[in-house]
Amino acid sequence: MRYRITAGTVMTLDPAGTIHRPGQVSWENGTIVSVGTAESDRRPVDQTIHVPAGVVMPGFYNGHNHAAMTLFRGLADDSPLFEWLQQHIWPREARLTADDIYAGTMLAAAEMIRSGTVGFADMYFEMDAVAQAVADSGLRGWLARGLIGTQDPDGEKLAESVEFARRWADQADGRIVPMLAPHAPYTCPPPYLAQVAEAARKHNLGIHIHLAESHQELADITRQYGRTPIELASDTGIFRNRTLIAHGVHILESDLPALAGLVGGVIACPVSNAKLASGILPYRLLRDAGVPIGLGTDGAASTNTLDMFQEMKAMAWLQKLRDGQPDGFRAVDALRAATRGTAAVLGFPGGELTTGSPADLIVVDGRQAHLMPEWDVTANLVYAGVGSDVVYTVVAGRILMAEGIIQSFDEQAIMRDVVSRVAHLTD
């Protein structure tokens, strides 16, 4: 099947920032075969979608998520972190079944598809259920079980992670990429991180880890080991594999040598970092050092929504506050972080609309009061856009949402299921 979307605006986000008005994008077998002005490709197609007031752009890659935590959205918000974890989250997580986690991940998938996300990196448990949700929803998933080194003395959970990777590698038409996920340096001591690094090397897997998230972590790790979280992680060898560093808020200038050989990059989670009062990513420091920077939401239990438009706004606002000036971090920087930035961290070729790229794209309905007039489409998307403006979501060439209706699964059934499951998690 060959498809084409013709639209009022096609924002390619290619390196030159090309915008076609009006424009078209065609794809076949999951790959973009042409991008250009409206009449640039006249070859016949099987299906054409016309969205005269639409903006076609690359879909978002959410670089850090715990998707099933949608089940805990809004639970005991505004509590201090450890009280929230110990009294509210952990006791309920202990009761979650694989079916609960499937339902929570499908709810997250509905929210992500609705708000223009085409793929996400996830760290949780019962990952077979998460992988099944990725397979069923049509999204892409970079999936890993969160490993707590202090609770894995024999490396049994690490071995199970490697097994999970074997089971799911290249499943769901190549939309699932398994990874290893040592949770953080304060839950995974250095010898355990070294073991994970070795397993990643042996089985050719990427690593997903929370690093340099809070001031407390920086202070504790530095006191305990005489090394910063980044230096400590680098010493264990994990950066010799592709590594996705979630948060990175407290990366210091003195950490740059330890990051020099990093394959992968840092995923900013500005809403989570602001809500938990963790701090602001040193974006310029990392950008100037050539470190790829992507964007993610973190779990909905701490961030509340999986809307990447909200993350783009928050990232821009916080970077401007950090810089003390409004022109250093621009709207297009936020758009690139949410698309090509995360894809680059993951080592995936998506994030721009160019011939040969994966057909992962979205259409935003521009015919709405809050998106008019259109002096600057980039500024409108980042500073005025919201997730519910998305009307089409296409992943690997498959239309997962059309005219605002999810096509790949029954969204109403998932919502009913989640409501009945949550009833069992209230005390």
Ligand SMILES: [Zn+2]
């Ligand atoms: Zn997280």
